[in-house]
Amino acid sequence: MKYFNFDIQIYRMKSVTVSELKQMIDNKEDIQLIDVREPHENDICTLNGLLIPLAEIPNNIDKIKKEGKVIIQCRSGARSGNAVHFLEDNYGFENLYNLTGGILAWANEIDPTMSTY
Numbered sequence: 664m665k666y667f668n669f670d671i672q673i674y675r676m677k678s679v680t681v682s683e684l685k686q687m688i689d690n691k692e693d694i695q696l697i698d699v700r701e702p703h704e705n706d707i708c709t710l711n712g713l714l715i716p717l718a719e720i721p722n723n724i725d726k727i728k729k730e731g732k733v734i735i736q737c738r739s740g741a742r743s744g745n746a747v748h749f750l751e752d753n754y755g756f757e758n759l760y761n762l763t764g765g766i767l768a769w770a771n772e773i774d775p776t777m778s779t780y
Contacts, residue, residue: 676747678761679734681769684710687732694732699746700766708766708778710736717742724754736762738780 679687687694696712698705705714715723717737727733727750735743743761750756762768770777 676744676751676761677759678740678763680763681772684734684762684769685773687734692732694734695728697727697733697735697746699735699737699742704738704780707780708770710766710769712736717746720746720749724750727756729756729758731758732760733758734760734762737765739765739767741765 684696696710698710698712698714699717699720700714701716702714712734713726715726733756735746737743737746740761740763743765747756747759747761750759764771766777767779770779
């Protein structure tokens with residue numbers, strides 16, 4: 664499985680916290696949520712985003728909106744950060760936000776009943 668490597672320290676990406684995401688969902692804002700985890704991870708817990716595993720991102724560019732807020736999430740924020748970098752650097756996306764802390768932060772701060780791994 665191929666993952667994308669980037670020097671995170673020299674690049675500042677846009678991000679949202681889980682509290683901000685919850686507010687967007689509660690306010691029914693027009694956002695796209697993309698989950699870059701693997702299917703077996705999504706089976707354990709989910710925020711009901713569009714599942715596109717990180718390695719499949721290059722084959723699914725057409726499924727990612729170029730307009731409006733697109734929030735990319737994973738377990739902790741690392742893989743989603745890689746996805747944001749890759750999409751911005753290679754496809755010119757300007758509307759992407761990394762979910763800080765990923766689904767673990769969601770379970771910790773928003774829904775403590777959520778299963779984690």
